[in-house]
Amino acid sequence: MTDPKLSLRDLRITFGPRTVVDLDHLELGSGEILGLAGESGSGKSITALAVLGLASTLGARVEGSVRLDDEELVGAPESRLREIRGSRIAMIFQSPVSSLDPLLRIGELFERTLRLHGDGKHEAAERAAAALREVLLSPDLLERYPHELSGGQAQRIAIAMALALRSEVLLADEPTSALDVTVQAEILDLLRRVREERGMSVLFISHDLAVVAELCDRVAVMQLGRIVEEGPTARVLGEPEDDYTKRLVASVPKIGVRA
Amino acid sequence: MSALTAVEAPLLEVEDLVVEFGPVRAVDGVSFRLPAGPYGFALVGESGSGKTSVARALMRLVSATSGAIRLDGSEVVGSSRALRAYRRDVQIVFQDPTTSLDPRTKIGSTIAEPLRAHRIVRRAEVGDRIASLLAEVGLDPEMAERYPHQLSGGQRQRVAIARALSVEPRVLVLDEPTSALDVTVQARILELIAKLRRERGLAYVLISHNLAVVEQLCEETAVLYLGRIVEHGPTEEILASPAHPYTLALRSAVPEIDLAARRSRIVLPGTVPDPADPPPGCPFHPRCPYANERSRTEVPELRMVAGRTVACHRAEEIVAGEV
Amino acid sequence: MSRVPSYPDIESREEVLAPPGRLRSVPGVIRRNPLLAVGAAMCIAIFLVAVLAPLIATYPEDAGSATHPLQTLEPPSALHYFGTDQVGRDVFSRVVFGARISPLIAVLVLAISVLIGVPLGIAAGYFGGAVDEVISRVTDVFLAFPALLLALAFAAVMEPSITNTVIAISITWWPWYTRIVRGQAASVTGRPFVESAKATGVPHRTILLRHILPNSITPIIVQVSLDVGGVILTASALSFLGLGAQDPTPDWGLMVSQGQAYFTTQWWLVTFPGAAIFLTAVAFNLLGDGLRDVLDPRRVLTTR
Numbered sequence: 001m002t003d004p005k006l007s008l009r010d011l012r013i014t015f016g017p018r019t020v021v022d023l024d025h026l027e028l029g030s031g032e033i034l035g036l037a038g039e040s041g042s043g044k045s046i047t048a049l050a051v052l053g054l055a056s057t058l059g060a061r062v063e064g065s066v067r068l069d070d071e072e073l074v075g076a077p078e079s080r081l082r083e084i085r086g087s088r089i090a091m092i093f094q095s096p097v098s099s100l101d102p103l104l105r106i107g108e109l110f111e112r113t114l115r116l117h118g119d120g121k122h123e124a125a126e127r128a129a130a131a132l133r134e135v136l137l138s139p140d141l142l143e144r145y146p147h148e149l150s151g152g153q154a155q156r157i158a159i160a161m162a163l164a165l166r167s168e169v170l171l172a173d174e175p176t177s178a179l180d181v182t183v184q185a186e187i188l189d190l191l192r193r194v195r196e197e198r199g200m201s202v203l204f205i206s207h208d209l210a211v212v213a214e215l216c217d218r219v220a221v222m223q224l225g226r227i228v229e230e231g232p233t234a235r236v237l238g239e240p241e242d243d244y245t246k247r248l249v250a251s252v253p254k255i256g257v258r259a
Numbered sequence: 260m261s262a263l264t265a266v267e268a269p270l271l272e273v274e275d276l277v278v279e280f281g282p283v284r285a286v287d288g289v290s291f292r293l294p295a296g297p298y299g300f301a302l303v304g305e306s307g308s309g310k311t312s313v314a315r316a317l318m319r320l321v322s323a324t325s326g327a328i329r330l331d332g333s334e335v336v337g338s339s340r341a342l343r344a345y346r347r348d349v350q351i352v353f354q355d356p357t358t359s360l361d362p363r364t365k366i367g368s369t370i371a372e373p374l375r376a377h378r379i380v381r382r383a384e385v386g387d388r389i390a391s392l393l394a395e396v397g398l399d400p401e402m403a404e405r406y407p408h409q410l411s412g413g414q415r416q417r418v419a420i421a422r423a424l425s426v427e428p429r430v431l432v433l434d435e436p437t438s439a440l441d442v443t444v445q446a447r448i449l450e451l452i453a454k455l456r457r458e459r460g461l462a463y464v465l466i467s468h469n470l471a472v473v474e475q476l477c478e479e480t481a482v483l484y485l486g487r488i489v490e491h492g493p494t495e496e497i498l499a500s501p502a503h504p505y506t507l508a509l510r511s512a513v514p515e516i517d518l519a520a521r522r523s524r525i526v527l528p529g530t531v532p533d534p535a536d537p538p539p540g541c542p543f544h545p546r547c548p549y550a551n552e553r554s555r556t557e558v559p560e561l562r563m564v565a566g567r568t569v570a571c572h573r574a575e576e577i578v579a580g581e582v
Numbered sequence: 583m584s585r586v587p588s589y590p591d592i593e594s595r596e597e598v599l600a601p602p603g604r605l606r607s608v609p610g611v612i613r614r615n616p617l618l619a620v621g622a623a624m625c626i627a628i629f630l631v632a633v634l635a636p637l638i639a640t641y642p643e644d645a646g647s648a649t650h651p652l653q654t655l656e657p658p659s660a661l662h663y664f665g666t667d668q669v670g671r672d673v674f675s676r677v678v679f680g681a682r683i684s685p686l687i688a689v690l691v692l693a694i695s696v697l698i699g700v701p702l703g704i705a706a707g708y709f710g711g712a713v714d715e716v717i718s719r720v721t722d723v724f725l726a727f728p729a730l731l732l733a734l735a736f737a738a739v740m741e742p743s744i745t746n747t748v749i750a751i752s753i754t755w756w757p758w759y760t761r762i763v764r765g766q767a768a769s770v771t772g773r774p775f776v777e778s779a780k781a782t783g784v785p786h787r788t789i790l791l792r793h794i795l796p797n798s799i800t801p802i803i804v805q806v807s808l809d810v811g812g813v814i815l816t817a818s819a820l821s822f823l824g825l826g827a828q829d830p831t832p833d834w835g836l837m838v839s840q841g842q843a844y845f846t847t848q849w850w851l852v853t854f855p856g857a858a859i860f861l862t863a864v865a866f867n868l869l870g871d872g873l874r875d876v877l878d879p880r881r882v883l884t885t886r
Contacts (some may be wrong), residue, residue, distance in 0.1 A: 037440050040412070136528075150530050151306070180305035180468045182527050185512035189526045207441040210514035214524075234518050251446045252516050255471040255498070318781040346783030359774040363796045372792075376784040419778075426782075 005030040005201040011064035021027045021225040031199040035216030038201040043225040048171040077224035087117045094174040096154035100146040107142030131164035152183035173205045262269045268332035270295045276326035278312045285312040287486035296462030303474040304483035307531035310466045314434045350428035354435040356415035360407040367403030373426045392421040415442035431463040485542040492567020502569040502578045504547045603672040611820040618872020624865030632681040644671035644681035645832045665850035676832035688813040699759030707767025737825035740872040747826040807870030811863030
């Protein structure tokens, strides 16, 4: 790939003697939605955390290279990583409500975060309102507390935060796994729009191959820390070559097919 | 009312069930019948639909504000002996196996707990029963000595199922049995339920928000929205040609790995309304692409259209594909 | 193991990241929890001193009613490590024998408090409603008073003795356990596995004993260890004020009380019993802190 947005090479993540991730290479193109698929324990979440330099807080050791455009992130000073987190690479999680500070109103949360990244008070307020409109939420929600939001609304807020911060890359860790099926459809639709309208690059982590099939341009399948197959979604999920991928694809319940 | 005629008294009958929590009407007049097994009845709904409250009312964990729940034709009222018998005949498998098992109790004891509570087998036989139940759900009998945190999510859910089956219940309530599991594990659990249905002639109420899950296991489906049934009938009919706009949206929202089956997805605007403050007229109208003047003022009643019952003013048009 | 073959065998590969849970090797535990190790070591030392008192004390009879009018108020020396008191008794021997008294009072007080407080708390948390109201109000009344004052009030109307000290302090101590356990029990009662048990028809008695109690007990274990020091201090305070043990019992608090008049000149009368109280309280505090860290449910029950 020429000029990938995010490039992982020879990435090894270990917890003491145990190696949980051993990647040769993985690239996320600019404006691309790349799926990282695998079961629980395959190492996909910790890989995303390692991109942000957060894996070490869990006690992991990270070796190898993670490049954002031309900048090396592994081993970068914490101050530099803090600047990057949010403003260039944002992350959203499975449970959005619990990743929002319960004591802050949404508006306050936006204000604080945006100001941390350099905005003035007025500018922050405007950006927050604009971001909410972009994710089709009423700016009224700025007055609410996280627990007053539904799961879908909270996830939209999380995405709005990435938009307000003008992030270039979005790491999405199972963002729809805890959501009802129609709400999931909304969020997937939103992610597609965000990519089209903003050119945001998305790394979409999921155990649900059907969701990956719906959303992602390319997919990398992970098993026990390694990538076993990678390629355009239609090809990998339609005509899998690796045995593990074949088994994964076969085990997804399909509508219209009786067991 | 179910489109399927019941020849004799149904195994489980729910009639006009209403469950209120203060001013909030979580369940607003739900009725259905479950005949003797093997039979699967699906209650499809998302957050705010009242499905959890229906499940809890069925398990007698909350009391119904009005309406009746009958097992074998008779209602369970008050008496603790009748309640205990009911609790043996109707068992539940909860959504999240991480919290539905006591973390400090070994698997074997957890499974045996209902057995002991109802004094079904002699003490000496409990061990054998546990082993055979574990084998039946596809687990190694030596797992009886382990604790829940030593098992994976799918394994824990199998344990929850084994526990529910230990007392040979006549009705099994499965509340989102696979939603908390990885998709790949989901398939195995659904398969397990299918097997148990075949081998034990199980009758069950399966609660889920995912139509793909429901299709595999249930002959009959009722779709819940804001505490009411909006569509109810044979699963095959409903999935093949939904008559209610919400069912259409649910069907459309199921992600599919088969790229050839790609079609445009319906994305519903807004969110589920607060049950404490339901919209006037049809509860779905604020989000409905087919809402008209009548939807805003008149609450649609369940009526028979194309082989199932549906609560929508424009059901005929929808089924015929005219909108 | 029977398996239905239509879907491929994916699940057997699922990684279970959790450690097996319970405390494993003792050396491992010690290495990772120095506080616990130190506290435990000190507590064991105190226990040994108490048990072996007759062997350790140089003048065992001085712990009783012996008096030696010719050897009063002698400073610490090779003969009397901690000096002698105002009636000539060897302070060292009395301090050593005192190790039997204070911890004994603590054990009795805490045992009574747990036996009263825990069942009440569990009942309040599990049943809620009227049961909870009644128990909580009673508990609140007791908790409104500072423990020491309440203990003093009770002790003052009773004859001063060790037994009455135990009773007086127990009366003020049990409500704390009720309060702690109630919150825990209420939280556990709301969890799905308890609902599951109820929905299955398991009788209350069984649920309380097998589910609520084991899942609520951890904070109590920690609290008990932390409280030992507190009870000892309270008992010492009572003795100090003359409301507890009486002469010639070698209670540390009493010794401090009796020695305070001589404090500026014969410092050893107060210092050594005082240090004993202090060290014992510290020992149990460290033990309690260490236990709390070790028993942290997030360590024991880590799941994915």
